[in-house]
Amino acid sequence: MVTKQAVERRSNRRRLFAPVNFHSMQSRESLVALTRSGYAGVRLAGHFAMSEMSDRELVSLIALLRDARGVGLRVSWSGDCGALEVGCLRHLDPPRQSDGTFAWSAQQGESLVVRRGPTFLAVEDTRYGDRRRLDIDRSEPAAAVLDESRWGRTITPVEAASLHALDLHDLVFRSGDYCVGIAVRQGVWCV
Numbered sequence: 001m002v003t004k005q006a007v008e009r010r011s012n013r014r015r016l017f018a019p020v021n022f023h024s025m026q027s028r029e030s031l032v033a034l035t036r037s038g039y040a041g042v043r044l045a046g047h048f049a050m051s052e053m054s055d056r057e058l059v060s061l062i063a064l065l066r067d068a069r070g071v072g073l074r075v076s077w078s079g080d081c082g083a084l085e086v087g088c089l090r091h092l093d094p095p096r097q098s099d100g101t102f103a104w105s106a107q108q109g110e111s112l113v114v115r116r117g118p119t120f121l122a123v124e125d126t127r128y129g130d131r132r133r134l135d136i137d138r139s140e141p142a143a144a145v146l147d148e149s150r151w152g153r154t155i156t157p158v159e160a161a162s163l164h165a166l167d168l169h170d171l172v173f174r175s176g177d178y179c180v181g182i183a184v185r186q187g188v189w190c191v
Helices: 004-014 028-036 055-070 141-147 157-162 164-168
Strands: 017-020 041-049 074-080 112-116 120-125 132-137 172-175 178-181
Touching: 028 055, 041 055, 055 074, 055 172, 055 178, 112 141, 120 141, 132 141, 141 157, 141 164, 141 178, 157 164, 164 172
Parallel strands: 017 041, 041 074
Antiparallel strands: 112 120, 120 132, 172 178
């Protein structure tokens, strides 16, 4: 039998944010472990000047935001975007800027989700109003970018050539030779 105190302890634990160093987070599995430990989110240490980060670090940061949302964690972080185009990231947790405002604001209900099928990836996007659905054949090189789970991976020349369609739909975030699909991948629910 579960006592009222146990339920309250569990409820309080779910509201906690784990303080973490960005460089100590290596993958989605690190985030899954935090979720299983009962955390509601992570608080990234430091201030991130996104326009000054290396390409690999920047893409890894966006992948962390995406994967945290995918496992049900919120991310509290501080940063500045500079001239970086961030309109396609509105479904992810924004940084708090130096002046205390958020770099971008998510409208309630905005989402970008990818679900895995046996031969396709189904992307549902509500960031721009009406729901739109895109089906991407898993045999296409671009599908590998959307399905990728490693952070900060260099894209191959074949993938780079096939990313035009994903760019048109704001489904990827690119910096230099690095790229990450920004759709939140459903399928891992730990709580």
